[in-house]
Amino acid sequence: MAQSFPEDVLEHVFSFLNHDRDRNAVSLVCKSWYDIERLSRRRIFIGNCYAVSPEIVIRRFPDVRAVELKGKPHFADFNLVPEGWGGYVYPWVVSMAGAYPWLEEIKLKRMVVTDENLELISKSFKNFTVLVLLSCEGFTTDGLAYIAANCRNLRELDLGESEVEDLSGHWLSHFPDNCTSLVSLNISCLGSEVSFSALERLVARCPNLKTLRLNRAVPLEKLPNLLCRAPQLVELGTGAYSAEIQSDIFSNLSEAFLGCKQLKGLSGFWDVVPAYLPAMYSVCSQITSLNLSYATAQNPDLVQFVSQCGNLQRLWVLDYIEDVGLEALAAACKDLQELRVFPSDPYDAEGNVTLTEQGLVAVSEGCPKLQSVLYFCRQMSNAALVAIARNRPNMIRFRLCIIEPRAPDYLTLEPLDAGFGAIVENCKELLRLSMSGLLTDRVFEYIGTHAKKLEMLSIAFAGDSDLGLHHVLSGCESLRKLEIRDCPFGDKALLANATKLETMRSLWMSSCSVSFGACKLLGQKMPRLNVEVINERGPPDSGPEDCPVEKLYVYRTIAGPRVDMPGFVWTMDERVSSRFSRATEGHGD
């Protein structure tokens, strides 16, 4: 092989590679490329914080400026992961505080963050600019005060949908008067009222502010004050969108929106009073992203508003939109790429809205660019799914939730195997699939045969036997994340495909039929997997070996078993048998 280019030339070439996959690929070419790459890597994405340790990361990549970490498994969103399971950012912050003094960005998802962590972040990184906390928990508004006060060049503070203990709104007033750097501020998850005058002054002195997502406590009457001071806004999340019906409030609001020539995205709309929706008509045609998923407006107000937004690319909405609204959407919004329809009343078996499979079929027919769907409904048919699949072979994300578990095709009473089979067969680029309804092993056969690009699969209340799981594990070549609940999948498929698990990020199985014995075997045979058994009712060895475990979380790792497990989590490894002879905690390590 010819001599490589001089190091600095290679480094320059690598600087054009920003995607992790490209950088990982070049690092495998040879030792010198590996070294040049690792010294010049500035951004790190770690999809599972337990797959690697901070020490290993720091040793390999000594000069990182941006870190993105994910903690708990996805099913934690639906309360399936018990409190205290893990996902602590603490060891990462402590290590990085020492090793990465020039760190600028931290993005966390589903992790536990404390006020002390936030204080440490605010004091350790002089150039800190971006903090994104999505679906995180464990901190209070006091922690936010440290960030506001100490991060001189803060550009982005995004609290996502985190669970923040809301002690007061006073933290916002900690932004110093000379802070003018904000580009993005999302406080929509907070309950308590921030000082409006502090907020107003902050918005006024940040000329680069592009994204502002307010919380519910900011009243509608005051929104114009903010909009007038930030006409350059691109994304706006309103506070509560309700007020007494008064013409001066309406006219102030309309006028303020008229001035927002750059506005592309709207969200918020809590407690929406439909009479105020027309105040936004002047911006509707420029809006590409609309999140009405907390807006309890109904038709005709709702469909009237949405139909004004002809350039919509993304719509999140409640099922109040109904089939009739989706038909109007299909006619008006030809650029639509992503649709999410959430249930207004998820626990009502009957539902009081007319939202059926028809609405989704209509959108799949009318919107040629539709590629991403999340749809909650109460009835579905194979015919509808087949139609959707044929209409939209460009679909890449398809998540369907039929509210009743194991609901069959409502027309034929058959399983929905054929329908989902059509989806995976026609949509060859499908990356993500969530299924529901009555499904047998057959659907998994279709998935294993056709879903070659599928990276994430979510299964609930489906399948007949281990054959189903085996089809998926043996057939889905690109599978990275598999999450399963309440399915009759057990030991055989899991053990037969043990090596597949090392090619994936993680596997979650809860309320299935995987026995404790099989978990032990898997853990013993696969040292580079952490096989975590989660049993809240007691140690898994308190019953016979063939007793199923409550929850199983398997993930590949080079960091070994973790040391921060709570009492109800056990890692299965070689030392399992000796550990279980010790009475008490039955702890991981």
Add this chain to the structure above:
Amino acid sequence: MDMISKEHKKEKLGFEETELRLGLPGGGGIVNGDLVINGKRGYTETVDLKLNLALKETGKEENSQKEKNLISCSNDSIKSPYKAQVVGWPPVRSFRKSIMAVQKRNSEGGGAAASFVKVSMDGAPYLRKVDLNMYKSYQDLYGALGKMFSSFTMGKCDSRGMMDFMNERKLMDVLNGSDFVPTYEDKDGDWMLVGDVPWEIFVGSCKRLRIMKGTEAIGLAPRAMEKCKNRS
């Protein structure tokens, strides 16, 4: 480990006993017996679903057999309007659930908007606002008002939360006995004693609240009587 075939791996790892035997999909070669799990796994103890599913018989007996092992379900197909909830199903995030719950509470008071009314108390330096839709009964409201204006003391309510306005004597006792009494301005612009109509009607007709000194409220009582007599 280098990438060797799965079958080879299976041998290395001693999985012979658990080896799956697969025939052609859909063909007669599938030996289902090897793959079907044994339903007796003490499953019902470990699954805490409390479902009341309407199981539709799809003609697959195997299906229903396993389902019965998986869940404790009832065989009747009657759906109750509000099902016992399965943990984490439907998959709606907690953040969304809590927001929707609050908004639903607000809207159930009648009308999509919150029903804010001003509350003044004689002698207090500032007014307050309450959202009447946040409360389900007079007791609820009195509790909240009591907290807001801590020197506020109430006349008694009977168990239905309505004062016995037809009993003049009792009314006089109440008005003379307590320091402050809640009154409200209704849609007609009249000042009424709080508590004389059913809660829902009160919420619909109340424009503002005023907590008056008991002695001043006496003047209201006869008018309240008049109005009630006219209504009934």
